[in-house]
Amino acid sequence: MTITQGTFSYLPDLTDEEIALQLGYALGNGWAVSVEFTDDPRPRNNYWDMWGLPMFGLRDPAGALHEVNECRKAYPDRYIKVSAYDSRHGRQTTALSFLVNRPQ
């Protein structure tokens, strides 16, 4: 069964170019992007493992995409998601989150 979680999860898997465009949109809004992975994608499981720290100060999606691919290389059999955190006062929450890897 396909796990549907986060944005775009009813769509076919995003390609790298599409992921880069979404990351570019997040960075354009000033959101900090981070990569997380888990082997337990239940909706109630909020505690995904972090792949490195959130990437503050990034300007270009290439850096974030690089981390996504590194994470895929290390954990091809896990669920991997990208979340974009909006740190602005008054929001301070995850603004966008989508799966970038499903186990084959």
Next chain:
Amino acid sequence: MNGTRPGFALPRTGSAAPGQVPGEDPGAVEAALELLPEDASVDLAAEREAAGVDAVLAALEGELVGLDPVKTRIREIAALLLVDRLRARFGLSAEPPNLHMCFTGNPGTGKTTVALRMAELLHRLGYLRRGHVVSVTRDDLVGQYVGHTAPKTKEVLKRAMGGVLFIDEAYYLYRAENERDYGGESIEILLQYMENHRDDLVVILAGYADRMEAFFTSNPGMSSRIAHHLEFPDYTLDELAAIGSLMLQRQRYRLSAAAEQTFRQYLARRITQPRFANARSVRNALERARLRHANRLAAGTGLLCKDDLVRLEPADFLASRVFSEGR
């Protein structure tokens, strides 16, 4: 975002491209990729105009005095990228050129300024996606304990992607005398990214010529991965005087005819003295002249006109240590 917000709907397989960014026309991307026929011709001038290359080159010419070898090389790089763009229109794709650079020169010869201009130029020519400059030194790249260096260097590299990573005084990265230094690890990661992310990132190393030479001798891999070694020559007396007048112009000061002579004498003496830092020394000299100028005005009484506030006199320079020591 423009246009109306698209309503929610289940995507039909095979219909509209999935994951498409709202408001972005998929046709636009395809149109740009459409190749020109074999017998078409392209307008070089129009392409130059579109890229805005001339504006950057003119700014370079206007703001930087001298540095002819550097300017020549920058013009060559601009020409190469421009021609590459035209070639791409015919589908003649070549490997993206290796644009990692090394700037060597004495203090105050304009290495940082040129790096900023270079980033802007590469951005306009479409080589860099953002064209920002991330300026770092050893502290930002090398960690303090085992396992600290790699994440630190990688984070800086990620931040620089799409732009220029400017490493000032790069020779400090490698300390030959201490074999437990973490600088080597940082260099290794740097090399790896320079090779694998060539189209995401341009690395510019800067430093003094002799020490960079020693750095490259101990890191031959680094030297061969850098295509452009630019040497920044020291400025001549005339160039220094021109730099000085440019700086004054920007700060809305001017030299009186007599002061112009004095300023040249000042520079001629200063060049021969130790710790001369080219344009930076000129700036410092002018800062001190402004100080004395203000002091002179404050000490006097009476009415001042606008010209008094703008004009620097020989006395403002003659009080300098440079003149008293030479005697």
